[in-house]
Amino acid sequence: NAGVTQTPKFRILKIGQSMTLQCTQDMNHNYMYWYRQDPGMGLKLIYYSVGAGITDKGEVPNGYNVSRSTTEDFPLRLELAAPSQTSVYFCASRRTENTEAFFGQGTRLTVV
């Protein structure tokens, strides 16, 4: 049972480059989320989705984009990377609105 899988685990980007963080889950969860975690801080919501074809902005969406073409996949796109996007990114999914979230292992991104 893989749960939530994120790739890559680590990445270094140069300012202005773009990349896609991949997230897939095999639990048939409708709800999926992208968070970023900065040192010593909690998680901030970037984007979320309540089902295939439906996405919405979270607390800190600027500089990011998402798509949800299937229930399983929820990739996060960074356009024109900036040093402020240096962070650890977590993808999560949940079965219903008030059940527990399952997290991926995270992607540590450094923008230089």
Place this chain on the structure above:
Amino acid sequence: GDSVTQMEGPVTLSEEACLTINCTYTATGYPSLFWYVQYPGEGLQLLLKATKADDKGSNKGFEATYRKETTSFHLEKGSVQVSDSAVYFCALSEKTNAGKSTFGDGTTLTVKP
């Protein structure tokens, strides 16, 4: 909007000491409450949860009770082990809000032998 306030860390304890990490919340509705644990280099994983007032969540010797009157969900353990060293996050999610969780800033616990 919703918010979660956690006891600031870091917290350092000796093995077999008692642990309490305070968590209070503000929510517009009737949220579910969670404690997640994060070990170094890993994602968050659920430690325990409670979905309604007076519920007690428990797991691996940890406990927390959903107190609506004080809007609190404090995490407790009677005797900590070195293996409990991790970062602990209190969180809430509201059914009416697409399950968007609000997290506290995390409390780092270090247990020394």
